[in-house]
Amino acid sequence: MPELPEVETVVRDLRPLLMQRTLGRVERLTSVSLRRPLEPRAMELMMGRTIWEVNRRGKWILIKLSDESLLLIHLGMTGQLRVVPGDAPRESHTHYLFALDAGQELRYRDIRRFGSVQWFAEADQVQSYFSHQGIGPEPFGVDPHYWRDKLLATRRNLKATLLDQTLVAGVGNIYADEALFAARLHPAQRSCDLSPTESERLRLAVETVLIRAIEKRGSTIRDYVGGSGLMGGFQEEFAVYGRTGQPCPHCTTPIVVERYAGRSSHFCPKCQPPS
DNA sequence: ACAGGATCCTGGGGGC
DNA sequence: TGCCCCCAGGATCCTG
Numbered sequence: 470m471p472e473l474p475e476v477e478t479v480v481r482d483l484r485p486l487l488m489q490r491t492l493g494r495v496e497r498l499t500s501v502s503l504r505r506p507l508e509p510r511a512m513e514l515m516m517g518r519t520i521w522e523v524n525r526r527g528k529w530i531l532i533k534l535s536d537e538s539l540l541l542i543h544l545g546m547t548g549q550l551r552v553v554p555g556d557a558p559r560e561s562h563t564h565y566l567f568a569l570d571a572g573q574e575l576r577y578r579d580i581r582r583f584g585s586v587q588w589f590a591e592a593d594q595v596q597s598y599f600s601h602q603g604i605g606p607e608p609f610g611v612d613p614h615y616w617r618d619k620l621l622a623t624r625r626n627l628k629a630t631l632l633d634q635t636l637v638a639g640v641g642n643i644y645a646d647e648a649l650f651a652a653r654l655h656p657a658q659r660s661c662d663l664s665p666t667e668s669e670r671l672r673l674a675v676e677t678v679l680i681r682a683i684e685k686r687g688s689t690i691r692d693y694v695g696g697s698g699l700m701g702g703f704q705e706e707f708a709v710y711g712r713t714g715q716p717c718p719h720c721t722t723p724i725v726v727e728r729y730a731g732r733s734s735h736f737c738p739k740c741q742p743p744s
Numbered sequence: 745a746c747a748g749g750a751t752c753c754t755g756g757g758g759g760c
Numbered sequence: 761t762g763c764c765c766c767c768a769g770g771a772t773c774c775t776g
Contacts, residue, residue, distance in 0.1 A: 471770085472769055472770090473767060475769070501753095503754095504752080528769095528770080540752080543770085543771090544770090545753095545769090545770055545771080546753090546768070546769060546771095547753090547755095547769085547772055562754080578774090580753080580754050580755070581752085581753045581754055581755085581770095582752075582753055582754080583752070583753070583770055583771075585771085593759095596773090621746085623746085624745080624746075625745090625746065625747080626747095629746090629747080632770090632771095634770095634771085641769055641770070642768090642770085643767060643769060644769090651761090659750095687769095688769075689754090690768085690769065691756080691768070691769085722763095730747085730748090731747095731748070731749075731750095732770095733767085733768085734751095746776105747775105747776090748774105748775090748776090749773105749774085749775085749776105750772105750773085750774080750775100751771100751772080751774100752770105752771095752772090752773105754768100755767100755768095756764105756766105756767085756768090757766090757767085758764105758765090758766085758767105759763105759764090759765090759766105759776080760762105760763090760764090
């Protein structure tokens, strides 16, 4: 489900539902293996804490608690985080339940289990966690010099570079393809070969596409998105993603798909010619 | 340093 | 209806 616009939508939906709410019991509902299972002690410590903040960083969701501890959640490919009435039926693959006051529950569901839920005793630890992972800046208002230098420093293709979370955090397969189309650049083009103009075009395209997608509450493909279950709308505006064989919105040439960086990459062969 | 592939998972869709 | 294969919004690890 989630790239930056979808995660931002989830956070915006959840924030008003979670702010100032007090956590009750925290329960693990499945016995399957998880990437980074919460320790029982952490689940106990969360009980009675009030939720102070709900934020996003890249594709991560940060839930800050009243004791300055923090829940860090990544939705991976199929993760869902929703607030539901406690008596709502539990869907399969619901791994965690966080009881809230007023009979509601925050539920974490993840079919493919590529996501993770982690707990940090001190919120500060997350910053070092991110810097240790080399997570790049948010993709808005990125310093053009930083952007240019990062692109010049690698011989990888643009698709791989955009998916690399150390350039900027939050771009995934959909928005990489859409941004490359908007910038009229071929996904296989080598990053270090971009002219200064092309580099700047790409930086702005990433920003523009993500902002527009957030306005449309992200993209809904297979499942729905959003902490309140509302669908996204940006899929209506896809220029290339998932549009193989359909006409390019600019020149009507059929969109093609090729594999780069191990991911399906959709582009217009005429508007985005190989260099 | 990096490309490419495999890996972690489940489920849906298409072809036969 | 069933089976097999491929595909999927992510990230990481290994090999060459």
